[in-house]
Amino acid sequence: MPTVQFTSHLKAFFKLPESMDVIGTSVREVLDQLEIQFPGLMSYVCDERGALRPHVHIFLNQAVIVDRDHLSDLVHESDRLFILQALSGG
């Protein structure tokens, strides 16, 4: 199963582990599974249309995902996803 890691910022809102294995063959499927385990998480990562929020990034291995609107990037068994936010603000 793909492995997901989270920025520490998200751990302020949800009791997330350092990393976890999640079933899914696309970024969308992985996030849907996370929402089941952590209700409300999706509303922090995505807007009400399901698109990634502007200052949230998801890395698929070493590269940011391509499809920020529909999260259709394919995910394989050995892949690692990292959810983080832009390093901006004050």
Place this chain on the structure above:
Amino acid sequence: MAPETLLLGTRKGLFIYQKTGEGWVKHSQHFLGIPVSVATRDPKTGLLWASLDHGHWGHHLHVSPDLGATWREIPVPTYPEDAEYKPGKPATLEKIWSLLPSAHHSGRMYIGTAPGGLFYTDDEGASYHLFQALWDQPSRQTEWFAGGEDSVGPVIHSVIEHPNNRDHLYVGISCAGVFETQDGGATWLPKNKGLIANFMPDPHCEIGHDPHCLVMCQSSPNVLWQQNHCGIFHSNDGGANWIHIVPTNSVAGFGFPICVDPNDPDTAWVVPAISDECRIAVDGALCASRTTDGGKTWVDYRNGLPQSDCFDIVFRQCLAQSGNDLAFGSTTGNVFVSDDRGENWSCLTNCLPPVYSIQFA
């Protein structure tokens, strides 16, 4: 009787103060590190609402039945799937700017948002209703535009409910102006006659105004006041006609907040600033200006406020009044209180984060 309570939404959390025999003392702090755009307490239910602007993580609402001892996150309003704030630009909730508990409908909360949607909920966020006819205003996509902070869409920052008519509402929108409904939201009409928009091609346009803050006198609901981008305006006829108030012997004029005495339609307060490109305190000194004669004369009250090297500005929701008490908070984290109707001030704190909202509760 519960002690008077002051809710301070700031860039780094919600701070609650209460008035005791020793004066105002800090009660508690909440959501440290997270911007709180506005907080209010519904007097009917006692429920405390806080609007959190997580920035990267979106906007979220929390409620507390016990003045912050416990909190519960509730859903936020969402725009319809096909809603666009401009052609080709999907509307998603950008920010919650105003929370108004209904005086008529128990448990109802009106919620003004960017990019231009007004919502209400009767069930603490389990379901929301968009005021569709306001959203469907023909002028919205062509004549409304962004105003306020770094918003991409229009901002509904002021929501007013008529004290004697549950179907009668006003909203203040930056930038569009004032709109009124008298039929519960089925129809809305612009109420901007007499306003000036000197930043527009036509300063006397019907729509395109920037009412920084809109308030109503609750005992004389035909009397409305607004601190507008282009000055202070007053209406004696429910917004049908606005009169430009030009204070003399006062620095009042430009600014963001305004409040009116709920028992005296002729008494109002503002906190002036330099217009408009600079946006700091006038002449490096803070004052609160008050009229008691419907805007004919104003007095700038300075006692207890910094009078040199002062660069504070006070945002639109950062001035509040309750009886003889007034309070305002600034972008510099200063909070000042008065217990004599704004004539003398004392500093509550110099050390808060930038203040985004103040309400007595």
